[in-house]
Amino acid sequence: MNIFAVLLRKEIKELLTRQLVISIAAMIFVFYVIGKSVGSHSRASGASNSIVVMDLDRSELSARLLKAMGGGKTPIKPSAFTDIAPAMAAPEHAAENSFLVIPVGLARSVEEGRPSRLEFYSRFRKDASGMGPAMAASRIRKVSALAAAEASAYALERKAPGLPPAFLRDPAPAEEYVVIDGRTEKVPLGQVVGFIQSQSYFFPIAVFFIVILSAQMIMTAVATEKENKTLETLLSSPVDRRLLVLSKLTASSIIAAALSVAYMLGMRSFMGGITGAAESASASAAAAGPALAKLGLVITTQGYLVIGLSVLFCILCALSMAFILGILSEDVKSIQAMLMPLMMPLMISYLMPIFIDLSTAGWGIKALLYAIPFTHAFMAPQNVMMGNFARAGWGIAYQAAVFAVFVTLAARLFSGDALLTLRLRLPGARKKAAAQ
Amino acid sequence: MDALKISGLVKKYGDFEAVAGLDFSVREGEIFALVGPNGVGKSTTLKMISTILTPTAGAISVFGLDTVRDAHAVRGMISYLPEEAGAYKNLSGHEYLDFMAMVFLRDSRKAAEAAAYGARLSGLGPRLGDKIKTYSKGMARKLLLARAVMIRPRLAILDEPTSGLDIVNGYEIRKTIKELAAGGMTFLISSHNMTEIEFLSGRIGVINKGRLLACAAPAALKAQFSTEDLEEVFVRLTQ
Known part of the structure; x- marks a missing residue:
């Protein structure tokens, strides 16, 4: 059997514990129950x-x-x-x-x-x-x-x-026209905005959760291996250390993607129960369908591919950064604190575009947001819907470059003494630990 | 040919010198024990031999290959058991042995044979089907020792192989090491248990503050210090 497959299988077995599966199933169930009960309560009180x-x-x-x-x-x-x-x-x-x-x-x-x-x-x-x-x-x-x-x-x-x-009462009623990329269509603005929001409502939440889940997983995996000293055994084996890094990155991505799908299913049933958002969004989109299609507001297969690539590189960037943070972690208990350097840019890139129009924002804000590789994934659906494929493409290229830098750094750290000796803690304690 | 040759070995962490110029060699088929107080650089030395850490100065050769320059080839000849090492708790004993055999041998047929040998060596029988998280400390250590030697490395590096084990489990592990050494496997062992060291090893290297203080057979060391107690030799050397 291929050694990468052997490593990957072991990583997945270690990550996908029974407790994790039960907690995810419980989360979906709780979302479903809350959604259903709130929905029925609303109907009853209405x-x-x-x-x-x-x-x-x-x-x-x-x-x-x-x-x-x-x-x-x-x-x-x-x-x-x-x-x-x-x-x-x-x-x-x-x-x-x-x-x-x-x-x-x-x-x-x-x-x-x-x-x-x-x-x-x-x-x-x-x-x-x-x-x-x-x-x-x-x-x-x-x-x-x-x-x-x-x-x-x-x-x-x-x-x-x-x-x-x-x-x-209304002798000259208003007619609303929407202009996108030079194409003009008679369609109520509210429908266009509603459609765009309906397409991008769940997306950033899902990406956010995938990133956090996968980052936590890989940090835990690295810190646990360090703490249990299973890592030392692997490092003394004749396996290419890049394969060890890659198998951990891949396993964390697979599990995180599966968990995100589960989360999204739960969230969808929760939101559907409360507001019927899914139904009304699709009905609204269906009503304005032809006009939206003429405006180019339809995500094609090519568009989904671009969005998927952007999300993939966003996750890979987060995983490579988390891998390094895992190497620097003192132990498994310190992971929550060590996640902060990753959480900060993630929160900025998630929240700021919600409140700030990036097309009119100042250069400082633009530079800050576009320097964070996650921003490009959050913006990908909007860029694709608006036909900004070039911007989405450059975003992916930038994400790939950031990933290459961090994964190279992670592989270098994994191959050197730093893996066992480098950790964020008080300098006085390092000498003592190093001699053990 | 020496199984292991260490010359002028130094390891520094910043200004702190964990290993300060170590020289010794181990012959093929020998059981060599490295002893010393806590924190004098024993584990650091074993990690450098295992290619996990890089020496600051000096050289280590394993069967003639340099551990820095030929690290990958060296890893194909050694097996390292860290002190207080753990195993993957969500794997069963069988899965762990299969995984490790594949990682070290990279050949399905050889790996299957090694895993079967490891299963026999561990003596855990049907418990190998259970997850490792259900094992006692002794069971886990026996599994780890079986893992370390099942691939029949030319040099087995064992850091405190019987630490924390009861008398019976410790005795079984020592017996296994003796049998494997008789079959030609070379062992480098670190331990605080002087009885174990005397029972197992052909020669002992006593280190303190990163330096080698003595290197000889247990009987020779006892004769040198005019005592029948190896612990007394250790105390007089290190204090």
Whole structure:
């Protein structure tokens, strides 16, 4: 059997422990359960959270308002109370949080051209938590918009008979055009932004996790071998030391990729349960599909290949850096602290592009971010979607160069005395340890 | 031909001199013991012979090959058992022996034979099918010693081969070493157990502060210091 395959198999066996598999399965299960339970809770609370309406006007307009509001997804519950305070205190409305008062004389005011008011009351409970208040606010916004449109139509029918209210409300509606790389398409901006976000939403999280997981694994693998002195046995064997380095890098990458897929599955079911994001994103993309395709916002096989290469080199860069940090680690316990030099640039390259537009950022920020090899992987999907293949290609070339430098350094450290003697700790302790 | 020849060996860590000019040689088929107090450079010397560390000055030759210049070829002739070495805990004993045999011999047929020999030497029987993390310290050490000699190295370098073992396990390991040496294998052993050293070794090298203080057969050393106790020889030499 090929010696590399022998080494790789051993590395994978050492990394893929039963505890690891169980913890990953538990993580997926927890994500799934949280997603499902939050989703069902939201649906249940949405059904019970209707709007209590006190119609004090009892006019044609108020009847039309109730009908229009009832056409939405929010249930309308008419109430016989005439004042808001006793209505809120009433036991039958104890579970309700949203109230609407249609005042006396609303229809007459509208007909005479005098302003009136629709009063919406939202009850916040002291122990309110989770997404309940946000969902209540969203309901009120939707219902008040429906009521406003109906009241406007009522007024227009009386003041400008013969003209359709929809035309009068918006006689020159806006048309949105999006321009990408010289190509112009009539498509709502929100759909384009939503599509781009839906394509890149999970991606940086997945890359982030792959990098952290694989870095931790390889550091643990190196530090454990040092601590257990199994490394000394391997180093005295007639195996090319570059193969030892390569087998550890490969095994960590394989396990990290498998764990990331597992993580993504769990995360997807979690997010799907809460927001239905996956479904709505795909529906939105399907609706705007032809326009998005004409804008070039479709990732082709070639595009996926470029993104994949960028991610691969991002992981390899992180692994080669982590390998060196593992060599420098005092023992397995010190790995968390030793991970910091890798975490810092990773966090910067992950978070800064979210808040800063790199196309308009200053040279200092650009230089900092593009010097970090991970940034190129986080930016790869956007570059590919926007047709910036050259930028993505240069990014990959830079990542490959960084990887070559670090893996050469790692191999040199692995081949020399430094592997056993170099470690980050107080100088006074080194002499004592060296003589052991 | 000498199995091992060390000339003017020096190893420095910064300003600290761990080995300060060491000279000795080991004949083929001999069991040579390197003894000395803690922290005087024994393990550093063994690591340099094993090609894991590079000498600052001086030379080491193993069967005529230089450990720096011909490191790869030297690694094909030696086997090193570090002090308090561990094994891969998630592998079974069999998997560990198979893996190590393949790493050292690079040939499936030879590796299979060596692993079978190692399994017999270890004396662990059916427990070889269990994961190493379930082994006692004695079982793990027997497995590691079997690993070190199963590939039939020309020079076996054993750092504290019986440290931490009970009397029975220690006795079995010493017996195995004796038998293998009788078959022509050369041993370089570091130990603090003077009884073990006297039982095993043809010659002893006593070192202190990185320098060789004496090098002779146990009987010759005892005669030189007019005592029947090898420990007394050790104490008088190193204090």
